[in-house]
Amino acid sequence: MQLFLMRHGEAGFDAPSDRERKLTDIGRIHTGFMANWLAKQVSHFDLVIVSPYLRAQQTWQEVSKHLSDPRKWLVLDDVTPSGDAKMTVDIVLAYAEQYKADNVLVIAHMPILGFMVSELVAGIEPPLFATSAVAHIDMHGQHSSFVAMTAPHQVIV
Template identity: 45%
Template sequence: MKIFIMRHGEAEHFAASDADRALTDSGRSASISVAKACAEKGFAKFDKVLVSPYLRAQQTWQTISKVFVSDNVERCDDITPYGQSPHVFDFVNALIEVEKHESVLIVSHLPLVSYLTAEFATDIVPPMFPTSGLACVEFDAQTQSGSLLWHLHN
């Protein structure tokens, strides 16, 4: 199965709170470019999409949903910048086991995206994620191991 992990697009530097920071025009454009590059690799439909409740992640999903398709999109309060990668890893594994997903997209933040990629791709150190960065991990739920297939960014 494939796990796709994406960092939100570039966001404004200032807002009433960190959770309220909106995407910039550049963030929207870069996110669309990365989504199109992923679609060109043959991946545009996801069994499950988990999106952080923070505005910039929600807006990233709204933007890339012009390219990506999913009938199963869920806001996930555990994937904020303060999310704990072991906890999210266990949660996603439970979803995979119960709901039998073959592809999951997670739209989240640093540092979680880096640590989570290393949880699924067991042979790497946490990678750097630029804004709008997207990693694809081939993951075997039976053996709980995986490898990084590719990492896109604008």
């Protein structure tokens, strides 16, 4: 299974709560760059899991413009900034197995994304994700490897 973990695009701070923060114009642009990059990496996603927070939902809206429709997409309350990484990894892997997903995209937040990488790949410290950045993890049964971390500034031409 190929697992892609993506942080939401840049969001503003002028919102009544953290949950309601919206993407900025730059956040939408950078997300579009990363969506184009993702489309070159993967022909389709079998499963997409998105945080319920507005900025993650908006990130998915931007990404989905550049990709074919996934077989299944879910909003998962566990992929919020303060979510439990171990439990979230277990849930994501269970959904991937349930839907027989070979290519999975998770759109969420820091710090949970960094901790998820550490849960998935033995011996790796939690990486920092720039906004709109994507980590690619190659999962082989019980073994997984960190393939790459790609951020918008690396794909803008």
